[in-house]
Amino acid sequence: MSRWIRMFAPWLVVGSVEAGLYASYGAHDARFHWATHLLVGATVALVAMALFSLSTGRPARFPALWILLGHLFAMFPDFLFEAGYPHKWWMELFLFHIRSHFVPGRNLFWLATFLTALAAYLAVLDQRVRSEA
């Protein structure tokens, strides 16, 4: 029982935070922003997790937290916007916060990158980490 709680509790917490973020973007009819930055942040987090696992031979702990942190980093300029700071080009530092909305295919493109990064991370777990276990 406690193993299941340990496994799923972080996902529940992160899911709740994401639901709150989704609702906050909804107030602006801008839910696509939420989806873009979640997918971009998650993609980068998964790549980082794969590199970590490749180099250490261990799975990344708290994967939900990595993904949440990736999302929060990618959307940080939107916190600044709410605080009254308009978007500027230097905010591209936050995982291409602005340009990420303008790639061909838009959110479908980022969905594809996210699923590719997830597949890569799971492949690292399957090959590299399993061989170390």
Next chain:
Amino acid sequence: MAKRRVVPARAALVAAWCGAAVLSAALLASVRLSQTPGDDVDPAWQRPGILDLGELPEPAPDLAGVDLRAGLPTAVFFADPERVQPLCGELSGWDRPPGLAAVVVAADPTSCPDDVATVEADPSEAAEAFGLRRPRGAVDTTGYAIIDGAGRVRYRTLDPLAAQLLDEVSTMSRGLR
């Protein structure tokens, strides 16, 4: 000795990937389905957007009785009959950025405060001239355009909630350079 973490079976990893694919695709579909008549066809133009994207800036069209090239940045609001009164009410208490002029285009803008210029015109037609899309359905346009001191459109959006979100107009107006 450090405890090794167990990697789930390959089938479980594949199942996790499939679950993530279904969940994320469902989330994207829900984002798409939740669009309202106030949403832009191209969601990348939605607020909270930034200035100077895509085909902008472009010269603002002429607006009867208002000089948009007088050197002052201007927020031009387009309001349907239902929303013009709430908008004018909010504009009277708006902590407008210094130097920002405001214009309301509506069929009957008489309820607007004195420091806001008004244009009596069809808001949908005027908005279309500024490049705003007509909302889906038989409703008039409500939204705004932000014009810089050189008379160029720098940002425009449909926004049925413009009256409640004047802070966003302030923020974007401060981004003018």
